[in-house]
Amino acid sequence: MRVEIDQSGKIGDTKVPTVLAFSNGQKYAILIPTTTKRKSLEKLRRQGRSGRFLYSKLFAVGLYLLLKEHIHQLSELVIDVEYPGWNAEIKLYLLNMLRRRGVTFDTSKIHFRHIGKKSRAHAKAIAVYKKMEEADKTITLDEILTEYLKQTDRGPR
Structure with a gap:
């Protein structure tokens, strides 16, 4: 099944919740409350993580948490552009999280x-x-x- 994925409420805006949803035949949405985002960002910033890298990686974690229970039913992902210029990195982070779970997904089927x-x-x-x-x-x-810190990166950015 091909699905489209959209976000309402930017990951970096701690005044509003973030919702990630997919749809096409079936619909599914996750909610990341403002307090959860605020505490996540505070903890990650204390560890030296910052900037656009932080938000694009958090977006990828959100995508993974949205898709992980449904990925075996999905054949193609069409993700709304939320972080222009970071699509390749977001795709890489998402694929790495899926691989850690033992899931292979055709990279050419993520748009x-x-x-x-x-x-x-x-x-x-x-x-x-x-x-x-x-x-x-x-x-x-x-x-x-848990998902963010499992990702290997090259230190603070």
Whole structure:
């Protein structure tokens, strides 16, 4: 199944929650509450991590947490462009997290495009963001930090 993925509420904006959603036939959304984002960013910054690298990697962690239970049903991912210029890195982080779980996914089947407001993924993300619908899962601080810190990087940026 091909799915589109959208985000409402930027990862780096700690005043609002972040919702990541996918849709195409089935719909699924995760919620990252403001307090979870704030605590994650505080902890990671204390470890010397910062900048655009931090946000693009957190976005990849969010994608992984959104997709990990569904990835075997998916054949293609179309991800809304949220961090222009960082698509290759986001794809690499996502693929590495999937591989650690024993999942191989064809890299040529992961695309970044502007999916627009007419997308069902956008509709799901915004509905959860505006509290018109419930998230299917609420992400915890431990889930974010566990996945983020498992990623090997070359130190603080």
